[in-house]
Amino acid sequence: MPRDQVELQLDTTSRQKKPHDVHHQSSAISEQNDNEQLRRLGKRPLLTRGFGFMSILGFSCSALLSWEGILVTSIAELSNGGPAGVVWGFLINWLGTISVYSTLGELASIAPTAGGQYHWVAMMAPQSCNKFLTYMTAWLTVTAWQALALSVGYITATLLQGIVVLANPTYVPKPWQTVLIIWAVTLFSVAMNSTTSRTLAKFEGLILVLHLAGFFGVLIPMVYFAPHTEPEFVFMTFFNEGGWSSQALSFFIGIPTIAGSLLGADCAVHMSEEIQSAAIVVPRAxxxxxxxxGGLAFAMGIALMFCLSDIDAALAAGETMFYPFLEIFSSSVQSTTGACVMAGIILVMAIASGVGIYASASRMLWAFARDRGLPYDRYLVRLSTNSLPVNAICVTLAVTMLLSLIALGSSVALSAILSLAIAALFSSYLLVCGLLLWRRSTGAIQDHLTSTEALNSGDFRWGPWRIPEPFGTLNNIFACIYSIFLLFWSFWPQTTPTTPETANWSILVFGSVVIFSVLWYVLRAKEYFKGPIKEV
Incomplete structure (x- = not known):
């Protein structure tokens, strides 16, 4: 073959790349850009970027567990609010949470790091109180995610015991059994988080399919077989079983309860350093x-209220089976086996949720230790051969196992710790949303950095994902208002007059965390904590 024909053939072959080669090359370029952005933020890229958009979407959806979560939280809302309180209360929370998370998305696009809120505070807070606010935000976020890790274990354990009671009414759940089940669930979460980032990403992609399919697997039998109440009962009937002076007051007190079904979507923020094209993918996720x-949960909440034919029986079931929706399932399909299968779907999703919650909790712990904000930070920042923060994962496991022992003595004390997640998370949200509003109102944030521009020291620029003005500012204002609103009502007890058993002890737990953080900062942390460390 002539030489010129050989060269032409070789040139043609080199240009005809296989699809997977093109995809691999594109992923490599994307990872290079992500790592370069992380270096601009002063952090070394150490974690493997194994998550794409669909896998991180599955990760966030499984951690959030919205339609599954509303089955747990909506019945408690009945006493303060009634069926209409569940429907309209969820709608308020849904709109408020969308506003908050879209604001967080703008910040995640500016600085996609595992530290999340506290890193953003360090970028935006005034110099006079920068280190203090950064440290407080970090402690609140770490505490919130550790509380969420315990919460998902407790919900999974009690749900399994409730299913056993439904199948065998003679079974009486014991606190020590609850603790052992919590340990078993958390060990599974730790095992999954100790594999590889890419394996975890594939697992979460599968969970997304189960999350969507399970919704119809529960909704269709319940709606098809159950007798339905009137629309007026669902949308217009309010209860005030808490004994409050007005129906409006009762409605507002019940709102934070149902907000728990929307916690956890920001887990993608703390996985930012393991996501490809994080500055765009994280806000979209x-x-x-x-x-x-939110749409799935809203539909499930309305369906549940339409299928709520016997409120007294459902509330009574909460004393024996932990969760009244198990009784609703049973009365709807008129089959114990069918109800157990439907509840089993939710149990599987709760176990899967623990995997995502543990991943985010451990990354947040690892990020704070990386900036020397925690004792034994040198131990906590160590990575495995698979580039995973295994030590931080194990510490999260130890915290969950130790705190779960509280269930042996007092369920009230354990509930106070579990309720800490809402107050701590929304405190951090309020701080970053408020600082962003201040910065954007003063014009301190510059336009997005183009590929031909260089980033100067001290520049604070928008990321590639941003809500256009004036909608961005208006949304930012609404996010601040909603965060204040939810924080205020989250500390109220559910009934009056209040007894030690019915008191809302979350204010005590939250206050203790804040006081401890302030004292520790004044006595020790201010000497060694300097905010996010510039590693490069």
């Missing part, structure tokens, strides 16, 4: 997660 899951 936040919004897609809250919109998709």
């Amino acid at each position: 936040l919004l897609y997660t809250i919109v998709i899951n």
Whole structure:
């Protein structure tokens, strides 16, 4: 063959790349850009970027567990609010959470790091109180995610015991059994988080399919077989079983309860350093997660209220089976086996949720230790051969196992710790949303950095994902208002007059965390904590 023909053939072959080669090359370029952005933020890229958009969407959806979560939280809302309180209360929370997460999405696009809120505070807070606010935000976020890790274990354990009671009414759940089940669930979460980032991503992609399929697997039998109440009962009937002076007051007190079904979507933020094209994918994942899951939860909440034919029986079931929706399932399909299968779907999703919650909790712990904000930080920042923060994962496991022992003595004390998640998370949200509003109102944030521009020291620029003005500012204002609103009502007890058993002890737990953080900062942390460390 002539030489010129050989060269032409070789040139043609080199240009005809296989699809997987093109995809691999594209992924490599994307990872290089992500790592370069992380270096601009002063952090070394150490974690493997194994998550794409669909896998992180599945990760966030499984951690959020919205339609599954509303089955747990909506019945408690009945006493303060009634069926209409569940429907309209969820709608308020859904709109408020969309506003908050879209604001967080703008910040995640500016600085996609595992530290999340506290890193953003360090970028935006005034110099006079920068280190203090950064440290407080970090402690609140770490505490909130550790509380969420315990919460998902407790919900899974009690749900399994409730299913056993439904199948065998003679079974009486014991606290020590609850603790052992919590340990078993958390060990599974730790095992999954100790594999590889890419394996975890594939697992979460599968969970997204189960999350969507399970919704119809529960909704269709319940709606098809159950007798239905009137629309007026669902949308217009309010209860005030808490004994409050007005129906409006009772309604507002019940709102934070149902907000728990929308917690956890921001887990994608703390996985930012393991996501490809994080500056764009993380904000999109936040919004897609809250919109998709919120829609599913809203539909499930309305369906549950239409199928609530015997309120007294459902509330009574909460004393024996932990969760009244198990009784609703049973009365709807008129089959114990069918109800157990439907509840089993939710149990599987709760176990899967623990995997995502543990991943985010451990990354947040690892990020704070990386900036020398925790004792034994040198131990906590160590990575395995698979580039995973295994030590931080194990410490999260130890915290969950130790705190779960509280269930042996007092369920009230354990509930106070579990309720800490809402107050701590929304305190951090309020701080970052408020600082962002201040910065954007003063014009301190510059336009997005183009590929031909160089980033100067001290520059604070928008990321590639941003809500256009004036909608961005208006949304930012609404996010601040909603965060204040939810924080205020989250500390109220559910009934009056209040007894030690019915008191809302979350204010005590939250206050203790804040006081401890302030004292520790004044006595020790201010000497060694300097905010996010510039590693490069």
